[in-house]
Amino acid sequence: MQDSLHSADYKRALRRELRRRRQSLSPREQHQAASRLCQQLKRLPEIRRARRLSLYLPMMGEIDPTPLIPWLRRRGVSIYLPVLRPFSTNTLWFVAYHHATPMIKNRFGINEPATRFAAKRQHRLPAWALDTLIVPLVGFDAQANRMGMGGGFYDRSLAFMRRPGPKPTLLGVAHDCQQVDTLPIEPWDIALSAVVSDKQIIRPKTF
Ligand SMILES: Nc1nc2c(c(=O)[nH]1)N(C=O)[C@@H](CNc1ccc(C(=O)N[C@@H](CCC(=O)O)C(=O)O)cc1)CN2
Numbered sequence: 001m002q003d004s005l006h007s008a009d010y011k012r013a014l015r016r017e018l019r020r021r022r023q024s025l026s027p028r029e030q031h032q033a034a035s036r037l038c039q040q041l042k043r044l045p046e047i048r049r050a051r052r053l054s055l056y057l058p059m060m061g062e063i064d065p066t067p068l069i070p071w072l073r074r075r076g077v078s079i080y081l082p083v084l085r086p087f088s089t090n091t092l093w094f095v096a097y098h099h100a101t102p103m104i105k106n107r108f109g110i111n112e113p114a115t116r117f118a119a120k121r122q123h124r125l126p127a128w129a130l131d132t133l134i135v136p137l138v139g140f141d142a143q144a145n146r147m148g149m150g151g152g153f154y155d156r157s158l159a160f161m162r163r164p165g166p167k168p169t170l171l172g173v174a175h176d177c178q179q180v181d182t183l184p185i186e187p188w189d190i191a192l193s194a195v196v197s198d199k200q201i202i203r204p205k206t207f
């Protein structure tokens with residue numbers, strides 16, 4: 001039972017089901033979820049005190065965190081986007097996102113800052129130098145465990161969280177319908193500070 005529950009097959013099937021759920025939301029439901037999510041986020045101290053924050057541009061039914069952008073800009077927050085790092089296996093760069101950032105579609109069809117812009121050191125920050133990361137989720141549970149797209153992009157890029165040093169706040173975001181009873185925890189999973197959906201804020205219980 002445990003074995004089948006924790007198998008890669010089970011995770012693959014669960015991902016497919018949860019992605020189907022979020023893609024079946026209507027444009028109206030998507031819009032409402034995005035604005036409720038952003039209302040919740042604006043109240044969080046981890047967002048209110050952030051000076052350097054990363055978020056993502058949504059694809060394929062993901063909940064949309066971008067309504068937060070004008071509010072963040074008014075507060076003078078620097079905004080960064082994840083960029084697939086070239087010539088490296090499934091790790092991310094966090095690249096400055098402002099009006100002059102040239103954008104291009106990556107191999108998954110997601111808009112991201114163009115490589116020639118992202119390649120310049122002055123345009124990016126190491127993940128540990130961000131205050132807060134808004135992380136896209138495919139699934140979450142009541143313990144704030146997370147599951148992503150399955151590429152290990154965030155887990156790899158956040159592996160420094162296990163070592164001593166500065167640690168940004170990690171906020172996972174998803175539609176409320178992406179909650180499941182329990183998620184398998186993998187040894188490489190990096191814990192979130194909270195999961196925020198359009199309906200709730202879940203913080204992991206500390207034992
Ligand atoms: N909006 C957004 N941006 C993001 C992420 C994300 O989850 N959401 N990522 C977070 O990691 C990174 C991209 N990761 C991704 C991983 C897998 C797939 C994907 O569609 N995989 C296909 C297989 C495609 C293939 O193998 O070529 C699939 O699962 O069907 C997309 C993005 C960086 N940017």
Ligand SMILES: Nc1ncnc2c1ncn2[C@@H]1O[C@H](COP(=O)(O)OP(=O)(O)OP(=O)(O)O)[C@@H](O)[C@H]1O
Pocket residue numbers: 011146147148149150151152153154155156159186188189
């Ligand atoms: N720090 C790491 N170093 C090397 N490989 C890793 C690391 N973290 C994750 N991986 C690999 O990435 C793959 C995907 O991991 P997992 O199924 O947990 O994806 P996920 O949590 O959905 O991904 P993401 O981090 O992109 O949201 C696994 O095969 C795992 O071995």
